[in-house]
Amino acid sequence: LRAEIAAFDVDSLAFAAMSERFLDQLKAGEAHPAMPSMMKYAGTELNKRRHELLMAAGGSEALEWDSERSRQGKTARDWLRTKANSIEGGTSEIQLNIVAKHILGLPGA
Amino acid sequence: VTLLTDDQKMLRETAAHLMAAEGSIAKQMRPLRDKGCSDGFGHDLWRQFGELGLAGMCAPEAQGGLGMGATEAALVLEEIGRNLTPSPFLTTSVAAVRALDGSAQAERWFPGIVAGETVAALAMDEGRRHAPGPHRDAGRAAGQWFRAERGQAICRPWRLGGRHSGRGRGPRGRRGEWDGLTLFAVARDSTGLGIENVALADSSKAARLTFDNVSLDGDAVIGEVDGGSGPLSRALNAGRAGAAAELVGVAAGASAMTPRLPQAAHAIWQIDRRVPGATAPRRASVRRDRDRRAAAFKAAELLDGGDAKSELMVSVAKAKAISAAALAVQEGVQMHGGIGMTDEHDIGFFMKREAVLAESFGDARFHRARVAELSGY
Numbered sequence: 001l002r003a004e005i006a007a008f009d010v011d012s013l014a015f016a017a018m019s020e021r022f023l024d025q026l027k028a029g030e031a032h033p034a035m036p037s038m039m040k041y042a043g044t045e046l047n048k049r050r051h052e053l054l055m056a057a058g059g060s061e062a063l064e065w066d067s068e069r070s071r072q073g074k075t076a077r078d079w080l081r082t083k084a085n086s087i088e089g090g091t092s093e094i095q096l097n098i099v100a101k102h103i104l105g106l107p108g109a
Numbered sequence: 110v111t112l113l114t115d116d117q118k119m120l121r122e123t124a125a126h127l128m129a130a131e132g133s134i135a136k137q138m139r140p141l142r143d144k145g146c147s148d149g150f151g152h153d154l155w156r157q158f159g160e161l162g163l164a165g166m167c168a169p170e171a172q173g174g175l176g177m178g179a180t181e182a183a184l185v186l187e188e189i190g191r192n193l194t195p196s197p198f199l200t201t202s203v204a205a206v207r208a209l210d211g212s213a214q215a216e217r218w219f220p221g222i223v224a225g226e227t228v229a230a231l232a233m234d235e236g237r238r239h240a241p242g243p244h245r246d247a248g249r250a251a252g253q254w255f256r257a258e259r260g261q262a263i264c265r266p267w268r269l270g271g272r273h274s275g276r277g278r279g280p281r282g283r284r285g286e287w288d289g290l291t292l293f294a295v296a297r298d299s300t301g302l303g304i305e306n307v308a309l310a311d312s313s314k315a316a317r318l319t320f321d322n323v324s325l326d327g328d329a330v331i332g333e334v335d336g337g338s339g340p341l342s343r344a345l346n347a348g349r350a351g352a353a354a355e356l357v358g359v360a361a362g363a364s365a366m367t368p369r370l371p372q373a374a375h376a377i378w379q380i381d382r383r384v385p386g387a388t389a390p391r392r393a394s395v396r397r398d399r400d401r402r403a404a405a406f407k408a409a410e411l412l413d414g415g416d417a418k419s420e421l422m423v424s425v426a427k428a429k430a431i432s433a434a435a436l437a438v439q440e441g442v443q444m445h446g447g448i449g450m451t452d453e454h455d456i457g458f459f460m461k462r463e464a465v466l467a468e469s470f471g472d473a474r475f476h477r478a479r480v481a482e483l484s485g486y
Contacts, residue, residue, distance in 0.1 A: 001474050055464065056472065059237030060315070063465055066308040076310040076464075083442050083460070084450045091446065 005053055008046075015046055034102035041095040044085035051079040111410060113184075120181055123161065124188040131157065132194030134455050141195055142312035149314030150195040158198065159225020167206045167347075172215060173223040174206075179347060179409035183354035187405075190358020191365075193455075193462050195313055197228040199355060204348035205229035208340040212331045214294045231344055232295075232318050239471040241345060290337035293329045300324070311461035342420075349470040350412055350423045353405045356430035356466050360401065360437035363459035367441045401426075401433040421483045428476035431467040438463045 022039055025031040054075060055062045062079075064070035086092040101108060113121070131137075137151050158164040167182055168174025175181075182203045189196055201222055208231070209215045221227025233241045295302060303319035332340045408426035411419035438460040442449040449456045467473065 056474070059239070059472075060234060060468055061237040063309045063311075063315075063468060064307055065310050065312070073308075073310060076461075079464075080310075080457070080460070083439070084447070086443060087446050087450065092443070 001053075001056055005057070008049055008053055011046060012050070015042055018042070032102070034099045037090075037095040037098040037102075040089065041086075041092050041099070044082075045092065047085050048082045051082045055079050113180075117181060117184060120177075121184040121188070124163070124185040125191075127157070127161065127163075128188040128192040128194050132189065132192045132196070134193050134458060137195055138193050138312060138458060147306060147314070149308075149312065150197055154194070155197065155228075156225040158196070158202075159223065162223075163198070164202050164225040165206070165219065165223030167202055168210065168215070168219050168223060172219045174219070178413035179203075179350050180406065180413055182347070182351055183357075183405055183409040186351050186354040187358035187361070190355035190360075190462075190466075191362040193311075193359070193362065193458055197230075199348065199351045200231060201227070201229045203351040204231055204344040207347040208292065208331055208344035209294070210343075212340065213328070214331045218294060230316065231348065233345075239468070239475055241341070290341060291334050292331040292337035292340050293325050294331055295323065295325065295329065309465050311458065311465045313462075313465060345470065346412055346420060346423050349427045349476075350405065350408045352466055352470045353401075353408065353423070353426040353430040356427075356434040356463065357402050357405050359459055359463050359466065360430070360434035363434075363437045363441040363456065363463075366456055366459070367437075367444050401430045404429045421480060424471075424476040424479040424483065427471060428473045428480065431463075431473040431476075434463045435467065 019039065022031060022035055025035070058075050061070065062075040065073035065076060067073070070076075090098075100106070131154055137154065141149065141151060155164065162175050163185060165172075165174040166177045166185070168176070170176045186199060186203070188194075189198060206219075206222060209218055218227060218229065222229065233239070297304065301321045301323040303321060305317040305319075307315045307317055309315055327334070331337070404422070404426040408419065408422040411422050416422075438456075441456045442460055445454065445456050448454050451457075471479070
């Protein structure tokens with residue numbers, strides 16, 4: 001689990017660096033048209049992983065649903081909420097589709 | 110791997126029919142959750158398990174059971190998983206029966222279990238992670254009496270909660286030693302036993318147990334004093350193999366729900382046709398469906414045969430079933446799109462159930478570590 005969390009941190013910090021660069025490029029008008037989709041895809045999948053790890057680290061306590069101790073099951077409810085991240089605002093499949101079209105130069109891009 | 114016998118196929122059909130007809134989400138899980146059932150399972154259905162002989166199927170025939178083993182239990186559990194049927198079957202009929210079998214305690218508890226009236230739970234996790242074995246509290250022997258000093262044990266998912274007559278069994282012994290463990294059968298109305306009913310994400314119930322100077326006499330011992338590791342290992346192996354089988358069912362149920370979506374002319378289907386990548390995960394989960402089922406049944410077969418490799422295969426089955434079921438439920442929710450996030454749709458229940466089952470009797474990390482340990486690296 002420690003190794004998985006470390007791997008997540010690597011990806012998370014890399015994503016933060018990518019976000020910074022993207023914002024600067026956007027301001028300068030140099031951003032690639034596929035970038036917003038890349039950011040959305042990477043960010044939401046990362047957030048889902050974050051909450052999977054929070055559930056794993058929390059073990060059985062993270063599975064509690066109604067108790068005061070668990071703040072009405074906050075960990076579990078937050079985890080389930082993240083599953084919508086890769087659906088709302090264009091699903092991950094749609095984002096990959098957009099990225100693929102731009103990179104491959106397919107019609108409709 | 111031996112193929113199923115005719116009797117086993119018949120059992121599977123009985124279980125499939127019962128769970129689809131009486132144990133469905135619409136008949137059990139959803140209404141029980143909506144009315145805030147404190148026990149987390151339907152007592153009428155549990156008595157039906159008793160009438161059909163399922164509740165005591167793993168108990169010896171001489172004691173009212175059917176003398177069946179892990180393979181048969183796996184067949185029933187797969188159907189329970191497929192329908193998300195709330196039931197104390199895994200902890201009571203599989204894990205507890207395996208621990209009690211052959212001990213003096215069997216006489217006392219089997220009749221209730223066989224009839225579908227008694228519910229048993231294994232008090233096994235003291236912390237948030239599954240790490241059974243040597244107990245933090247020293248069980249102190251004083252003549253014929255054993256005292257569980259102040260301490261806490263979490264009785265893992267399910268089923269000591271509620272108001273039914275149940276009982277819990279707690280492993281206790283000296284810290285750091287499997288050898289010093291003694292397993293006790295504790296009635297739920299024992300003085301000093303505190304039970305806090307805990308609702309879990311999948312609407313099942315767990316209980317947090319506190320032992321405050323609970324006095325138990327020698328009769329409460331399952332097996333031998335200091336010999337608790339035997340029955341405890343049997344219960345854990347049976348429970349782990351059973352949880353793996355139930356996960357196989359959960360994954361199958363989620364997968365079965367998922368490809369029906371295109372027929373509903375959902376927008377997702379458009380993506381599925383246009384983007385080759387979108388169909389790849391579905392293929393992956395179908396392939397994994399074969400592995401995980403094979404692993405679960407191989408583990409059950411080795412357990413039934415008393416094979417030395419059974420512990421290794423049980424951990425393989427549990428780890429494999431978790432990763433495959435996680436993929437199936439996550440893919441199921443994602444492929445349903447927004448509707449999968451609503452409470453009206455059932456697909457989300459599979460994700461919740463998968464999370465609870467994955468954690469109980471050890472998560473994938475625990476079992477991978479066990480595979481490494483048992484393989485000697």
